[in-house]
Amino acid sequence: MNDELDKLRAGLKANPAPDPAAKAEALRLAMENFDRVQETATKTRPSQDRPERAGRLTGVRDMLMNLTTRGTLAATGSLAALGIGVMIWQGPEGQRSLPPPQAPTAQEAATESETRLRQADSKEELNDAATTAEADSMAAMAPEPMIVAEEPSIALAAPAASSDASAKQAKGGVQLSGYAEIGIAASDAPIARLPDLDTEAYSNEDANPVKIVAEDPVSTFSIDTDTASYSVIRSSLTNGQLPPKEAVRIEEMVNYFPYDYAAPDAGEAPFRASVSLFQTPWNENTQLLRIGIQGELPATDDRPPLNLVFLIDTSGSMDDPKKLPLLKQSFGLMLGQLRPGDRVAIVTYAGSAGLVLEPTEASDRAAILSALDRLGAGGSTAGADGLQLAYRTAEGMGGDGHVSRILLATDGDFNVGIHDPEALKDFIAEKRDTGIYLSVLSFGRGNLDDATMQALAQNGNGTAAYIDTLSEAQKVLVDQLSGALFPIADDVKIQIEFNPAAVAEYRLIGYETRALAREDFNNDKVDAGEIGAGHQVTALYEVTPVGPPARLSDPLRYAEPTLAGNVAELGFLKLRYKKPGEDTSTLIETPIPAAPGEADTDARFAAAIAGMGQLLSEPKYLGHWGWDEAIRLATDARGKDPFGYRAEAVQLMRLSQSLSR
């Protein structure tokens, strides 16, 4: 019998030797990735703060590793040390005097690096390899030019002479590191293994047009409780850039702020809609119709227990202070809000999906925190695998009356592992019926795939939030935790039929991505947005009353219908929603009175934010109303603002004003 085992052993020992070409290729690619990882690790710091040692030395090393022949290698090494390394590529003489570039083979590079390693380490103590290696490899460069001086193919004099001026400037360490960084940038250019660093995709439609009531009296849309757009805009503005127009979704900006809407009475619908009509700030001849929806806030003490699956993207791109570390802190904050009975599991995905933390009682904070702490970024992203595992985990957690939710945290890097985004959406839409909710928290900029995130959250019955700071995490995951986690109404749709006798034209501000067909309102199969506990939703219409000069379209001479009816009603508001887990919807109806009233603080502030959104995207309906007016309006309408959200918005408006000048 043991013969068989020995035979197996012998068979396994006789391994084929690895193919040298494959090996070289793997080593080369690994080194590229190594550089990239180092690069992203240092990239986010402002250049002044950049630690000079690391920057300079890795830069020099990069140049060395990416050059081919021994001659150029040593030559450029010495030139970089003089601070004129870049000139050799720019000066025409320099180009001529250099041997034509050859494709580097990893073996050559490896031999080079070993040679240098040996030189570098001759004096080195073993125990502090990390720190002295850099200094040593720097020292090792010094003798090399002398070796190379004998090689005829290199003309050091030409670039040195042609770059007198820059040589003069480039004496200090600052310039040196500057050139070294150019070296990094140049060496990175041809590498295309990992997704590009700045690939953002946004989801938006053209601004809703003005509709003529006589032709199109019915407006239908799904509510949207997301707030991601506002945080994305904030992150852009605080970085000194106007946000891309596509990133502006006005309804998400307006819904970012808490308003003081009346709560629903006990025993009624889980939310209450209040309607008000007031003067439009940017057009004295039109009115703003505000529909404010307040979700009930169930007593938090008897809330159902939660099953939470954190689905965390740990791909290489998450290795950024604004991404994985912020994510860990954010989830850490949230743990404080959970209570005994809640359970947490952690699934990560990066190249492959894995269950990092088995379902664990939320009271075992130490276990959860240490699991979070162990997460490290690396690998590419396979979002679909991770989602499947997260859904399986959530299904396995079960529990009677538990609310199950997956919190997907990612920077939007969904491009590996999904071959068909539609299939992914279908998968989520199918899982939606199992009662598991999916919310998306996005972190960091650079490859924010806003469109996919939106699609996932919308199809997964969840919300999408963008977390750029710890205080945003506090708002989304702590202050508004119950809303983010406990749905009180599913598939909430709003339909307004305007009264042609009272309204000539209307325009829905925002909600472009949430438009529904008129007939879908009554179709319970059509998915729509959810309202969570305590959530607030605000929708604004700009309406033009019949008759005034503000009307944008001329009345038809021949076919203008004769208007009749109750002019006291502006329109008729209909809301449909489903209780969580139910299949049939409930209808709420209420007429909208046509008499405008005084705008309260909340209404004015919402209008200011809607104005801000339009100024940032499509200001064509605002006339001469600009940033000054928006800032004044928002400043006056700050109200109590206990957490300073509105004050921050005013700051952002001021920033936008400066940036758009």
Added chain:
Amino acid sequence: MRMQTPDEALAIAAATGDRDAFAALLSRHYDRIHGLCFRLTGSRTEAEDLAQDICLALPAKLGSFRQEARFTTWLYRVTVNAAHDRRRRVATQRKAADGWGDWELNRRAGIAEEAEAQDWLNATMARLAPELRDTVALTLGEELSQKDAAEILGLSEGTVAWRMSEVKKRLREMARAEGML
């Protein structure tokens, strides 16, 4: 001499951004990675792809290397996990496609004796369940102790011992079926 620097010191240095340390570490261990990949997959091309994936992921993964662990143990674990992931992916895409099963198609004409030995090996490996195959690859192929193999696979030592006895049982059954016993 860098050549004698222990793996662990190199790994820590590489994790903190030492490019040379990483290059040295990788060239030192590529063959080991490739070898285990081959033993786990049974296919040369699969092993090359897998080894490349692992090399690509290593720069980022190094951050999770803990000094108290032996680097080779850690590396074996990374390799085994990567092989599992790959197997799982392949399994979801097209059921039951397996490198060991594909071997016949890829077989090259070689020395007849060697080929025969390989055939036996492949036939044998193909008939072992994946978890037994992993265990065999580590204990027989890499000549690790059952304790080390258990650590890498995240199992108890007892499970590995049980698996090995299971392997022996299967081998005996196969031999009997082929009339060798």
